Amino acid sequence: MTDPADLQGEVQRAVAGDSEAVRRLVRLLTPVIQARVARCLLRYQSTARPAARSRNIRQEVEDLTQEIFLLLFAGNGKVLRTWEPDRGLALANFVGLIAERRTASILHSGRRSPWRDEPSPPEDLDRESDGSGPLEAAMSRQQLERLFARLTEELSPLGRHLFDLLFVRELPLLEIVATTGMTADAVYAWRSRLRRLARRLLAAESDGATSRRKTSMGGEQ
Amino acid sequence: MNDDDSWMRDLGRVAAEDEAAENRRFAVWERLAAGELSDEEAAALARQAEASPEARLTYEAFRPLGADFEARMADTLVAAANQPLSAPFDPSAPKAPAAPVLPFPRRSKRFGWLAVAATIAATIGFQIVSRLASPPLPLYAMEVAGGVRTTRGEAPAGTPIFPRGSAVTIVLRPPTAGAGKVAAICCFLEHGKTWRRWPLAAEAANQSFRFAGRLDRDLAPGPWRLWAIVGRPGRLPDTPMTAASLHPESPPHPGWQALTQDVLVE
Numbered sequence: 001m002t003d004p005a006d007l008q009g010e011v012q013r014a015v016a017g018d019s020e021a022v023r024r025l026v027r028l029l030t031p032v033i034q035a036r037v038a039r040c041l042l043r044y045q046s047t048a049r050p051a052a053r054s055r056n057i058r059q060e061v062e063d064l065t066q067e068i069f070l071l072l073f074a075g076n077g078k079v080l081r082t083w084e085p086d087r088g089l090a091l092a093n094f095v096g097l098i099a100e101r102r103t104a105s106i107l108h109s110g111r112r113s114p115w116r117d118e119p120s121p122p123e124d125l126d127r128e129s130d131g132s133g134p135l136e137a138a139m140s141r142q143q144l145e146r147l148f149a150r151l152t153e154e155l156s157p158l159g160r161h162l163f164d165l166l167f168v169r170e171l172p173l174l175e176i177v178a179t180t181g182m183t184a185d186a187v188y189a190w191r192s193r194l195r196r197l198a199r200r201l202l203a204a205e206s207d208g209a210t211s212r213r214k215t216s217m218g219g220e221q
Numbered sequence: 222m223n224d225d226d227s228w229m230r231d232l233g234r235v236a237a238e239d240e241a242a243e244n245r246r247f248a249v250w251e252r253l254a255a256g257e258l259s260d261e262e263a264a265a266l267a268r269q270a271e272a273s274p275e276a277r278l279t280y281e282a283f284r285p286l287g288a289d290f291e292a293r294m295a296d297t298l299v300a301a302a303n304q305p306l307s308a309p310f311d312p313s314a315p316k317a318p319a320a321p322v323l324p325f326p327r328r329s330k331r332f333g334w335l336a337v338a339a340t341i342a343a344t345i346g347f348q349i350v351s352r353l354a355s356p357p358l359p360l361y362a363m364e365v366a367g368g369v370r371t372t373r374g375e376a377p378a379g380t381p382i383f384p385r386g387s388a389v390t391i392v393l394r395p396p397t398a399g400a401g402k403v404a405a406i407c408c409f410l411e412h413g414k415t416w417r418r419w420p421l422a423a424e425a426a427n428q429s430f431r432f433a434g435r436l437d438r439d440l441a442p443g444p445w446r447l448w449a450i451v452g453r454p455g456r457l458p459d460t461p462m463t464a465a466s467l468h469p470e471s472p473p474h475p476g477w478q479a480l481t482q483d484v485l486v487e
Contacts, residue, residue, distance in 0.1 A: 017302035023295040030291055031255040038254070038282035039247055045278065058281040065286060066294060073298045144235040151232075167233030168240075195229060 004085030011091070015077025029072075030065065032092045036099035037064045044107045064106065068099045082157075088179040089161050097157040105153045143205070150201045155194075162190045250283040289438060293386070297434045300388055358403065359395030359428070361451050363480040366390040382485045386438045393451050393480065394429035405430040405451040440486050447484055452477025 013021035038061055045057070072080045072095065083094045155163060165176045166187075176187050252258050253266055270280035365381060367389040383389065393405055405425070425431075430451065450457055456476030 014298075015302065017299060019295070019299045022298050022302070023291070026291050026295045026298065030286055030294070031251075034286055035247070035251045035254045035283065038250070038279075039243060042247075042279060042282055043243075057278055058284070061282050062286060062290065065290075066297075069294050069298060070301075073301065076302070141235060144232050145239060148232060148236045148239070163233070163236075167229050168237045170230070170233065198229060198232065 004091070007091050008083070008085055011077070011080055011083065015073060015080055026069065029069075029092070029095050032096050033065045033068050033099045034061060036096045037061050037068070037103050040100060040103040040107060064103055065099075067106075068095075068102050071102060072098065086181045087158060087161070088181070089157060093161075094157045097160050101152055101155070101157075101160070104149055108149070108153060143202075147198065147202055147205065150205065151194075151198060154197060154201065159190070159194065162187070163194050166191055166194065247279075247283075250279055253280075254283045254285055256285055293435065293438055296386070300435060301433055358401075358452065358478065359397060361393050361395050361478055361480060363449055363482055364392040364394070365447065365482050365484070366392075380483055380485065382487055383436050384487050385436050385440050385442070388435050389433070391432040391447070391449060392429065393431075393449055398428040402454050403428045403451060404454040404457055405449060406457060436486065442486055445484050445486050447482045448479060449481075450477055450479045 010021050010025060014025045038057075041057055041060055041064075079098065080095075083089070083091055085091070089097075151163065152160060162176075162180070165171050165179065171179070173184055173187060176182070177184055180187070182190075249258070249262075249266070253263060258266070266276075266280060270277045367381070367383060367387055430449075432449075453476055
């Protein structure tokens with residue numbers, strides 16, 4: 001089943017409790033969610049200290065996949081029902097973005113991480129921000145990557161999709177309007193919103209790094 | 222082009238480059254997760270996994286979760302959808318008599334069980350590991366519904382038996398709702414050693430919590446201890462192990478209570 005209208009009907013049946021629709025949807029979406037969760041976890045693994053790496057990535061993938069399904073179906077499928085095929089996002093991509101956002105958020109907060117009890121020392125987090133100059137001029141690749149990860153946590157699937165269209169693929173406005181079915185004004189509004197959000201996250205990141213650096217240098221107060 | 226456009230484009234470029242690199246790195250692994258590889262291709266990845274720790278990690282992350290996982294997941298979602306938690310859950314409804322507060326045992330006893338078939342829909346034993354001192358949090362009780370109850374044998378009377386895959390509902394509720402916000406988490410502990418997280422559909426009302434779902438079908442048969450932790454948001458322990466590490470003689474933790482229930486999984 002790939003037709004968006006068919007899929008939308010399937011989603012509606014599933015969130016209404018139709019067990020066969022639920023089973024078909026779970027079968028369809030499990031590999032999508034698993035792959036996004038696995039990517040996030042492995043990305044995290046590659047940057048975490050050895051002692052902080054997952055001791056059972058298989059279990060972690062399974063737990064997070066379950067959690068994302070529960071999130072999608074919670075409150076009579078409130079999240080799943082926000083999928084609008086007309087906005088240009090396929091169901092798999094929509095769910096994938098939610099999975100990515102949720103996993104990134106969980107890993108960022110350490111809330112559900114099995115390696116949370118061994119947090120990284122502040123100096124590890126600050127290492128690459130030493131010597132940074134004016135924000136826009138001197139952002140290192142690591143800072144940009146971290147900022148993008150934070151954006152992924154903050155944005156809705158639609159916002160993340162628009163970031164992709166506007167700043168990654170740099171599509172012309174008319175093409176974005178045609179793809180998403182949004183008005184030009186709405187796209188402009190999203191562009192401003194995305195800039196503001198990125199700037200806010202960047203400032204927060206910079207403040208956090210500064211205060212962590214002060215703490216690690218100054219000791220207890 | 223203003224400064225914003227310049228660094229936002231840098232941001233977009235980095236995102237695009239990283240995504241492209243990840244797509245190249247994980248393309249074949251994603252096909253593994255989707256079950257799209259031939260047997261030969263899947264076997265080649267398995268051999269690769271045996272050759273390097275990094276490939277092993279990637280293989281474990283992408284190896285298909287399988288039909289059993291999908292069936293269990295679907296069961297949980299269907300159960301939650303057909304038992305909407307908001308409507309029937311009335312925390313002020315009459316309750317079954319509360320079980321006594323028991324001391325917190327540090328070691329699980331060996332269970333020898335004889336069961337009678339009886340569905341539990343009432344309060345069963347709970348153990349308070351710690352209590353809030355200040356600010357005062359109402360003393361919570363844990364109610365577990367589902368399974369069957371034991372009446373004799375080495376296990377304490379009333380200890381429930383749960384077949385794997387069976388539906389379980391857990392309710393945490395105070396005698397009366399107090400002030401302030403409260404949060405709760407739910408999880409499993411096996412023999413004091415192996416933790417198994419248990420994501421459940423959750424509903425909260427008037428400081429009471431209800432978790433609903435099904436036991437995993439691949440749980441090891443035997444004694445398990447079901448854990449729930451309730452406390453002030455932001456003060457819950459990072460891991461259930463933190464709660465478990467609290468010595469029974471220790472003073473109550475000021476930020477949370479841990480409630481446990483021994484069960485037998487069949």
